[in-house]
Amino acid sequence: MAVELEPVSATKGQAYCPYSKFRVGAALLTDNGCYFKGCNVENACTNLGLCAERTAITKAVSEGHKTFKAIAIASDMEDKFISPCGACRQVMREFGSKWDVYLTKPDGTHKKMTVDELLPISFGPDDLSMKKINN
């Protein structure tokens, strides 16, 4: 991989996924070279489950990191690159459109995409600075 995102495949081992049994790991690389790892964390109240990507991003932001170079995502799917859900794409986009997302397979192959490619014509923080109604 162009950037060192190997921690990602180990991280899926931490996944808490008793309901889906679908393990996902993410490794987020900040602009200043720090890694934040994340796994999916499910819940008996299904809609409270959190994806690996958002776990990693939330960990980074809560430790003071908001500029990201790349995130890699890993699952156990042998024949398909794991692809982030819509909610995670929007959370990634909050921190810019021009950084990289590495979709991986267990054999170590990957597909590299930008946040903008995964979520084109997006709504982001700048849009909120546009003129708003007064109510």
Ligand SMILES: O=c1ccn([C@H]2C[C@H](O)[C@@H](CO)O2)c(=O)[nH]1
């Ligand atoms: O990119 C993805 C796709 C799915 N999941 C999780 C959510 C849920 O816990 C399980 C099945 O959807 O996988 C992630 O963490 N990241």
Ligand SMILES: [Zn+2]
């Ligand atoms: Zn997600």
